[in-house]
Amino acid sequence: MKVLVTVKRVIDYNVKVRVKSDNSDVDLSNVKMAMNPFCEIAVEEAVRLKEAGIATEVVVVSLGPQSAQEQIRTALALGADRGILVQSDENLESLTVAKLLAKVVEEEQPGLVIMGKQAIDTDNNQTGQMLAALTNMPQGTFASEVKVSGDKVQVTREVDGGLQTVELSLPAIVTTDLRLNEPRYASLPNIMKAKRKPLDTKTPEDLGVEVKAHTQLLKVEPPAQRQAGIKVASVEALVDKLKNEAKVI
């Protein structure tokens, strides 16, 4: 079974985000970029499926600027077999990304698609579900466990209040939650080897998808800042403040 896994190039999660002074967007000039953390978990899961003999090939796809090749190379160093970059410098909204991925799915015919549940930049949490709709595949979102057997996959999902397990017919889409696995680090020999793995570049035009804006970003502002309060000297003083000043207990 072929497994398709997607990776997104985003701001490194350790970087403090700053809003541009003209409020047009966040400032991404000269900041460290990295693979979206949920995508790292997706790559790890795909590689584990290959190591377990379930996946025969792991194909990694990214959509974005030329520089997103770096994140594809990272995935190749982690164990993916080949890469596809759908290159575009335009702002690709979730629905457009899903449409582009649907075309890649049509060409590649994977048995399973594994994606991060959300990207830490736009925090949309949409693309996997949208791709599932467009390809008429079932979806196992927010996965904490994935078990493939025969032509089905059982996915345990992290839902409000606990866990839910569903069984999906393959091909299916899985989106990863934090606890699915702990991603490995790439070794130096594997990083070197990854440079020789195949990486195809396509454009939205090649795939016959029109890049369309469904939303317009009007402004981006920093969130309201919360003022630091006071330090209390003792538990007694704390209880007094909560009872008599804040009146919350």
Add this chain to the structure above:
Amino acid sequence: MATLIIAEHDNHTLKGATLNAVTAASQIGGDIHILVAGGGCQAVADAASAVAGVSKVLLADNAAYEHQLAENVSLLVAELGREYSHVIASATTGGKNLMPRVAALLDVAQLSDVIRVDSDDTFARPIYAGNAIATVKSLDAIKVITIRGTGFDAGSAEGGSAAIEMVSAVHDAGISSFIGEAMAKSDRPELTAASVIVSGGRGMGNGENFALLESLADKLGAAVGASRAAVDAGFVPNDMQVGQTGKIVAPDLYIAVGISGAIQHLAGMKDSKVIVAINKDEEAPIFSVADYGLVADLFDAVPELDAKL
């Protein structure tokens, strides 16, 4: 102009999150209808019809919808949604699972985690883990939206008398099935619904020490949460996680114990009305958002606080 709200429920009770969605819908304007899709969920439809401001309840009661499988429910919502200007759900795991699938079927964008309504086509939503707030205008004819409960007060569950209309359409995609669920059993309130939350971080040291917080929580009628550091360390299960990648909460009182205050945690709780931080490191970033900070060893302070309440 009319809004269709997708009810959040468990086939027995209408979840409070739906009432926050009603408030968001009332700010958008126009008629408000609620869709109750489930199996054996008449009681939920009855509850929805009593919600103030709702003019119609659509009830789709069928085994295909019983477990809220997105493959089935999305087909129903997309079919009904064509008649509406707005389709709204709560940004719970249920809403997040369902709504993008609906949006793609309708060939429109989805706006996630909306926290403010500016007009019928313009909304604010947090991006970059809440470190920036984006104001976004939808260019689509149908606006598919999930709303973050902490951005809107809950509407009134009483005072309405909407007619209940049966929806006979049955959509069973036949590509997914429900196997089972393991829900955390607790007498304490749910994190997202609690008015008081006591949360522990890596400073708790281990999972057993969370008993200190549970005892305190029981005195306060509070829910117990945790930081991602405590979850990653294996102290407690992930469904207790408060933060950008966990639950977003805004209780009246949030007590952070042994939590340093990583950005990712602050993003999940900084809209709480009153924040208390107990940490022995006086430089911990959590103190920069706390209304009341106590620099102390939690293993002394928490039992003392428990005893004084």
